[in-house]
Amino acid sequence: MAGRRDGRGMTVVIETRGLSKRYRGGQLAVDRLDLAVPAGSVFGFLGPNGSGKTTTIRMLMGLIEPTEGTASVLGRAMPRAAGAVLPHVGALIEGPALYGYLNGRDNLLRYDSADPTADPRTRRARVAGALERVGLTAAGGKKAKAYSLGMKQRLALAAALLQPRRLLVLDEPTNGLDPQGMREIRALVRELAGEGTTVFLSSHLLDEIEQVCTHAAVMARGRLLTQGTVAELAAGTRGRLAVTTPDPGDAARVLKELGVTDVTVAGDRVTGELPVSGEGEPAEPAELNAELVRAGVRVRAFGVERASLEDAFVALTGEGFDVAG
Structure with missing residues (x-):
């Protein structure tokens, strides 16, 4: 068979x-x-x-x-x-x-x-x-x-x-x-x-x-x-940008001006969703990093966290996962 x-x-x-x-x-x-x-x-x-x-x-x-x-x-x-x-x-x-x-x-x-x-x-x-x-x-x-x-x-x-x-x-x-x-x-x-x-x-x-x-x-x-x-x-889900800096307030402000959405500040860590270009491609992380430095933000760590299956699930359904499914 x-x-x-x-x-x-x-x-x-x-x-x-x-x-x-x-x-x-x-x-x-x-x-x-x-x-x-x-x-x-x-x-x-x-x-x-x-x-x-x-x-x-x-x-x-x-x-x-x-x-x-x-x-x-x-x-x-x-x-x-x-x-x-x-x-x-x-x-x-x-x-x-x-x-x-x-x-x-x-x-x-x-x-x-x-x-x-x-x-x-x-x-x-x-x-x-x-x-x-x-x-x-x-x-x-x-x-x-x-x-x-x-x-x-x-x-x-x-x-x-x-x-x-x-x-x-x-x-x-x-x-x-x-x-x-x-x-x-x-x-x-x-x-x-x-x-x-x-x-x-x-x-x-x-x-x-x-x-x-x-x-x-x-x-x-x-x-x-x-x-x-x-x-x-x-x-298929955009990763989250993550920045570690002693200037989280300034970093959050600059990132929002650059089109980063869902910006969250937790201590010295700032995260957000990468913006998308007119062609539907995510923004180049290196350019965002350079803009932060030009704005005087002291960047100690910078990266894009890989999207997880949970991120994809939430993006698709618009809700958290219910264990009674």
């Missing part, structure tokens, strides 16, 4: 065209979504509360049907081909679904036995390997109802990794994890991608997405705002 090649010759493992979902009462949750997830990528799916991320994931996995448009996963139409597609997909959606009265190991044995493609002769070895991969070997004999939220997340991820997967779909995979657990999950995602698994994940932690993802898409109010590589999305 292979993905489809797009017009640029790139293989895509998830593709939607005009995908829409309208719920009873007229609520439009997803509005004509055109999404393309390249094979081998770690794809971050971002959006504020109510943007349609979870609804989109549920349509991709065949859990709900779209009102309009099409979705394909691994080159097959969903939900029609769910029976053929889902054995190649590992998923963690809307939190872990576990049997609380069973221990972690028995939960995985139950999940594996429900997979018609799984060889029962190697079941225990697969379960042991999955527990080890997510750092739960020592807790495998503990009942799931006694697990912390982070441990439950790890166990659900282990269930998604019982078999080799071509695609892994993760909804908030680091939810409930401590910083060390987050680092471990990031490392695991990179390892899986290095082995050829495409990873599609949503998260409210933009810094996490920026560290681990190669590509991203941003949604708001059910519509796709942009998609591309993480570097491209950040590059």
Whole structure:
């Protein structure tokens, strides 16, 4: 089972065209979504509360049907081909679904036995390997109802990794994890991608997405705002000018006269948005520095801070990131 090649010759493992979902009462949750997830990528799916991320994931996995448009996963139409597609997909959606009265190991044995493609002769070895991969070997004999939220997340991820997967779909995979657990999950995602698994994940932690993802898409109010590589999305946002000086008041005044906007003074540090020329290009930082010096401002440090994915997100949506998305 292979993905489809797009017009640029790139293989895509998830593709939607005009995908829409309208719920009873007229609520439009997803509005004509055109999404393309390249094979081998770690794809971050971002959006504020109510943007349609979870609804989109549920349509991709065949859990709900779209009102309009099409979705394909691994080159097959969903939900029609769910029976053929889902054995190649590992998923963690809307939190872990576990049997609380069973221990972690028995939960995985139950999940594996429900997979018609799984060889029962190697079941225990697969379960042991999955527990080890997510750092739960020592807790495998503990009942799931006694697990912390982070441990439950790890166990659900282990269930998604019982078999080799071509695609892994993760909804908030680091939810409930401590910083060390987050680092471990990031490392695991990179390892899986290095082995050829495409990873599609949503998260409210933009810094996490920026560290681990190669590509991203941003949604708001059910519509796709942009998609591309993480570097491209950040590059599309102007960086902030940062000046360190013992003359912050004079520096702020001169920068405003030169067209710098959103000027902020914090102690001896002055920041602002680079002005844009008539051709749409940002101003040359060296010229701004020279103007500050000519105006008698004592410049101790001068630079342009690289725009982050969070900067791009705020520029696109006009709002901060809501963790309930």
